[in-house]
Amino acid sequence: MIELTVNGTKHQVDVVPEMPLLWVLRDELGVTSPKYGCGVAQCGACTVQIDGAAVRSCQSRIGDVAGKSVTTIEGLRDRDQHPVLQAWIEHQVPQCGYCQTGQIMQAISLLELIPKPTDEEINVVMSGNLCRCGTYPRIRAAIHAAAAKMGAK
Amino acid sequence: MGVMQNLSRRAFIVGSAAVAGGIAFGSSSHAEQAATTANSNPLAAGLGPNAVTFNPWVEISPQKITLIAQHADIGQGVGSVQPILIAEEMDLDPGQFEIRFAGPSPAYFNSGFADEFAPFVAADQSPAAEAARAATLEYLRKTGLQMTGGSSTIPDTYEKLRVAGAVARETLKAAAAKRSGIPIADIRTQSGHVILPNGSKIAYVDLAAEAAKIAPVLDVKPRDPSTWRMVGKPMMRLDVRPKVMGELKFGIDLKMDGMMFASVKLNPNKGQPMKSYNASKAQSMTGVKKILEIKNGVAVIATNSWYAMQAVDAIDCQWAPSAYPAEQADHWKVLEASFKPEFLGKEWRKIGDIDAGLKDGTPVQAEYRAPYVAHQPLEPLNGIAIVTDKGMEIWVGHQSPQAVQSIAATAIGLKPEQVTFHNQWAGGSFGHRLEYENIRVLAEIANQMRGTPIKLVFSREEDFLQDIPRQISIARHKGSVKNGKIVAADLQSVSTAPLKGLLERTGTPSKDPDAQLAAGLWNVYYDIPNFRATSYEAQGLSPCTTWRSVGASTAGFFTESFIDELIHAAGLDPMKARIEMCTVPTYRKVLETVAQMSDWKGPLGNGRGRGVAFVESFGTPTAEVVEVTATDRGIRIDKVWVAVDVGKVVDPVNFENQVQGGVVWGLGHAINCELTYAKGAVQQTNYHHHEAMRIYQCPVIEVRGLENDPKVRGVGEPPVPPAAPALANAIFAATGKRIREMPFNKFIDFV
Numbered sequence: 001m002i003e004l005t006v007n008g009t010k011h012q013v014d015v016v017p018e019m020p021l022l023w024v025l026r027d028e029l030g031v032t033s034p035k036y037g038c039g040v041a042q043c044g045a046c047t048v049q050i051d052g053a054a055v056r057s058c059q060s061r062i063g064d065v066a067g068k069s070v071t072t073i074e075g076l077r078d079r080d081q082h083p084v085l086q087a088w089i090e091h092q093v094p095q096c097g098y099c100q101t102g103q104i105m106q107a108i109s110l111l112e113l114i115p116k117p118t119d120e121e122i123n124v125v126m127s128g129n130l131c132r133c134g135t136y137p138r139i140r141a142a143i144h145a146a147a148a149k150m151g152a153k
Numbered sequence: 154m155g156v157m158q159n160l161s162r163r164a165f166i167v168g169s170a171a172v173a174g175g176i177a178f179g180s181s182s183h184a185e186q187a188a189t190t191a192n193s194n195p196l197a198a199g200l201g202p203n204a205v206t207f208n209p210w211v212e213i214s215p216q217k218i219t220l221i222a223q224h225a226d227i228g229q230g231v232g233s234v235q236p237i238l239i240a241e242e243m244d245l246d247p248g249q250f251e252i253r254f255a256g257p258s259p260a261y262f263n264s265g266f267a268d269e270f271a272p273f274v275a276a277d278q279s280p281a282a283e284a285a286r287a288a289t290l291e292y293l294r295k296t297g298l299q300m301t302g303g304s305s306t307i308p309d310t311y312e313k314l315r316v317a318g319a320v321a322r323e324t325l326k327a328a329a330a331k332r333s334g335i336p337i338a339d340i341r342t343q344s345g346h347v348i349l350p351n352g353s354k355i356a357y358v359d360l361a362a363e364a365a366k367i368a369p370v371l372d373v374k375p376r377d378p379s380t381w382r383m384v385g386k387p388m389m390r391l392d393v394r395p396k397v398m399g400e401l402k403f404g405i406d407l408k409m410d411g412m413m414f415a416s417v418k419l420n421p422n423k424g425q426p427m428k429s430y431n432a433s434k435a436q437s438m439t440g441v442k443k444i445l446e447i448k449n450g451v452a453v454i455a456t457n458s459w460y461a462m463q464a465v466d467a468i469d470c471q472w473a474p475s476a477y478p479a480e481q482a483d484h485w486k487v488l489e490a491s492f493k494p495e496f497l498g499k500e501w502r503k504i505g506d507i508d509a510g511l512k513d514g515t516p517v518q519a520e521y522r523a524p525y526v527a528h529q530p531l532e533p534l535n536g537i538a539i540v541t542d543k544g545m546e547i548w549v550g551h552q553s554p555q556a557v558q559s560i561a562a563t564a565i566g567l568k569p570e571q572v573t574f575h576n577q578w579a580g581g582s583f584g585h586r587l588e589y590e591n592i593r594v595l596a597e598i599a600n601q602m603r604g605t606p607i608k609l610v611f612s613r614e615e616d617f618l619q620d621i622p623r624q625i626s627i628a629r630h631k632g633s634v635k636n637g638k639i640v641a642a643d644l645q646s647v648s649t650a651p652l653k654g655l656l657e658r659t660g661t662p663s664k665d666p667d668a669q670l671a672a673g674l675w676n677v678y679y680d681i682p683n684f685r686a687t688s689y690e691a692q693g694l695s696p697c698t699t700w701r702s703v704g705a706s707t708a709g710f711f712t713e714s715f716i717d718e719l720i721h722a723a724g725l726d727p728m729k730a731r732i733e734m735c736t737v738p739t740y741r742k743v744l745e746t747v748a749q750m751s752d753w754k755g756p757l758g759n760g761r762g763r764g765v766a767f768v769e770s771f772g773t774p775t776a777e778v779v780e781v782t783a784t785d786r787g788i789r790i791d792k793v794w795v796a797v798d799v800g801k802v803v804d805p806v807n808f809e810n811q812v813q814g815g816v817v818w819g820l821g822h823a824i825n826c827e828l829t830y831a832k833g834a835v836q837q838t839n840y841h842h843h844e845a846m847r848i849y850q851c852p853v854i855e856v857r858g859l860e861n862d863p864k865v866r867g868v869g870e871p872p873v874p875p876a877a878p879a880l881a882n883a884i885f886a887a888t889g890k891r892i893r894e895m896p897f898n899k900f901i902d903f904v
Contacts, residue, residue, distance in 0.1 A: 027414065073399035085398065122848065133228050
């Protein structure tokens with residue numbers, strides 16, 4: 001049994017330690033906002049926070065996550081009022097939406113690192129997150145809008 | 154969507170209610186459609202007690218209002234705009250209704266294909282062309298073809314869903330009039346309620362039982378656009394919030410009690426069987442419950458998807474070799490050798506005297522190439538199914554509900570009507586979810602695991618290997634210029650056949666030339682006195698299918714690159730020449746608009762360059778200007794301007810997002826994507842081999858929608874075809890280098 005905390009709730013899972021966190025979340029715990037896109041850290045759709053840092057959950061062995069705290073978009077504090085999510089809604093970023101939870105988790109991490117990022121800084125941090133629908137212009141706009149909201153607080 | 158609560162919902166409620174099912178529409182052009190399907194409103198059979206359905210798109214029970222989305226949502230936003238079109242007329246607000254995807258039924262035949270399937274170019278509005286479109290519409294009605302694709306959702310539903318909503322509204326008013334004794338003329342509706350003159354309100358859901366007992370009001374007309382609350386105005390897509398919150402369930406997110414997980418390894422020599430396999434290693438791996446042989450490979454059943462994928466990866470398979478050339482170089486050789494009469498698809502168009510025209514003036518000729526490309530939406534192929542003695546039930550995101558039934562049924566010896574299909578929100582498609590690789594194998598697996606719900610998820614690698622690609626194509630174009638004018642253009646392409654391939658795999662093969670290979674080749678609207686457009690169809694190559702914008706994705710690149718070469722040879726400005734040559738006034742306006750948006754003033758100099766391209770696809774004329782800078786790190790795309798005329802912009806915010814996304818799709822794949830075969834399998838098996846655009850390469854994309862076209866058009870695909878030629882033309886303007894083959898990064902570096 002491996003113990004971890006997901007969105008504030010403790011869980012024990014009976015899986016091999018090599019199993020990626022992504023699949024533990026999705027198939028064992030029913031937390032479906034982290035998405036399977038590539039399995040090799042090429043798309044970022046599986047991005048979650050482990051102890052506050054954005055990681056690709058498809059590359060995190062569950063054995064290494066034991067005892068740690070995982071946050072997915074479902075578990076964000078004040079989710080309904082979260083400035084990044086609000087900006088994403090106001091700019092109507094998603095098309096198919098499959099990559100967007102990963103994009104948002106990465107953007108939250110970016111804004112914690114750089115509160116007012118330039119386009120160039122957005123490019124550097126967000127280029128690991130693939131969007132096949134091509135919502136990049138809106139992702140950029142939403143990140144700037146979220147930065148402004150957070151700066152105003 | 155609530156479809157998962159009860160596996161056998163349909164079985165339980167069939168026959169439990171026989172309410173006002175058959176409804177015919179009144180005065181609209183869709184009236185006949187509804188009349189034909191009047192006895193087969195598919196919602197009638199599933200109604201609960203005291204519920205009513207007015208037509209195949211509206212269902213009201215005492216508990217809730219459900220609006221049916223007949224077109225599949227593959228990210229293009231139609232899961233939102235379809236119910237909004239109904240809600241506009243019903244005076245419903247977002248949040249007052251549920252959305253459900255349609256099941257298979259001829260009631261949902263796609264009238265939006267009438268224009269694309271009729272053999273006339275879109276700008277031809279002659280009586281003969283309109284008569285052919287009307288005949289095509291009748292054919293579509295008879296066949297009952299229910300399919301999402303060809304940028305047809307808005308053309309199909311723009312009128313009929315508003316009429317459907319108006320019928321519902323007027324019938325609810327009639328029910329309220331009967332209850333209250335007040336004349337209908339004194340009754341109005343607002344926000345999900347019927348309002349009586351004294352201000353008292355009756356909720357629609359409270360009128361369901363009474364509305365079911367009266368004859369529906371069919372003599373309705375949709376409201377005048379000036380009265381619209383939502384349609385045509387900036388509005389919030391209904392799926393945006395649940396997608397941002399991570400709450401929306403895609404097909405891959407569904408779960409059922411007792412479900413087992415499956416993953417597959419299939420013969421990468423597409424269409425060929427497996428010879429043998431050795432699963433001794435996989436058998437003992439953690440979580441593995443069963444290993445199954447299926448027609449073209451193996452499946453592992455396990456306790457989660459990851460165990461299944463790991464185990465299937467450990468199985469050693471011997472494959473039957475490919476029926477097409479094993480190596481990519483030989484695919485190109487077959488294409489090169491297919492510009493011959495025996496491979497003629499069709500001479501689609503001939504104007505003037507092409508042979509004389511080619512001899513008159515300065516000759517120009519060029520060869521262009523476009524490779525196989527993958528779809529690879531981010532949600533991999535998946536699905537859930539259960540097979541019992543009664544039949545099969547399947548939950549999967551797909552664009553062709555009836556084909557899902559027939560493909561699954563054929564795979565396991567059922568009748569199509571024994572397959573119950575529940576469509577799902579899909580994480581992209583781009584044409585991928587018109588094919589059946591997941592449907593067929595899921596049916597086979599579930600049939601071998603009778604009684605157990607099976608969730609199949611393709612690994613990304615397997616999805617790449619089984620992706621039936623976009624057509625491969627070569628063009629050999631000739632032309633001539635004289636005295637500053639284009640005298641002749643002889644456009645010839647050879648390709649694999651995408652639409653014919655899809656039809657064949659759907660079980661409805663066609664002997665006609667593939668009309669998608671005319672797209673972007675024959676619908677050229679420049680005043681060129683001698684013109685010919687001919688397609689050839691190469692045989693024996695990889696199966697191919699529809700990829701966002703289909704034929705025009707390759708032919709549009711060839712044609713607009715060659716037109717640019719002719720214009721250059723004639724010594725003209727690329728924008729001014731196109732505007733002057735354009736023979737369709739509304740299309741000329743599209744070019745003029747993009748010239749004005751980009752403030753086009755000719756060459757930029759200093760390593761900067763602009764290119765323009767104009768392509769009409771699926772009836773939608775689209776012009777794009779791309780601006781690039783040649784830097785010491787390669788080509789940087791600085792900005793893109795797009796003008797597109799759809800007759801009516803129905804959902805403006807989503808419209809802009811779709812157009813921007815189409816440009817990103819077109820540019821990204823033109824820059825760096827191709828699929829190549831080696832030993833019969835594609836060599837690209839994940840995104841680092843087939844990347845398309847990431848945010849660092851994404852330019853600012855300015856969009857303007859025009860509403861001059863006499864018909865309402867779609868926009869999911871038309872922004873794609875002009876992107877690649879506009880970029881190639883811009884690179885030429887900046888560097889003097891013509892790039893005539895995709896992907897461009899084989900010939901020039903990009904930042």
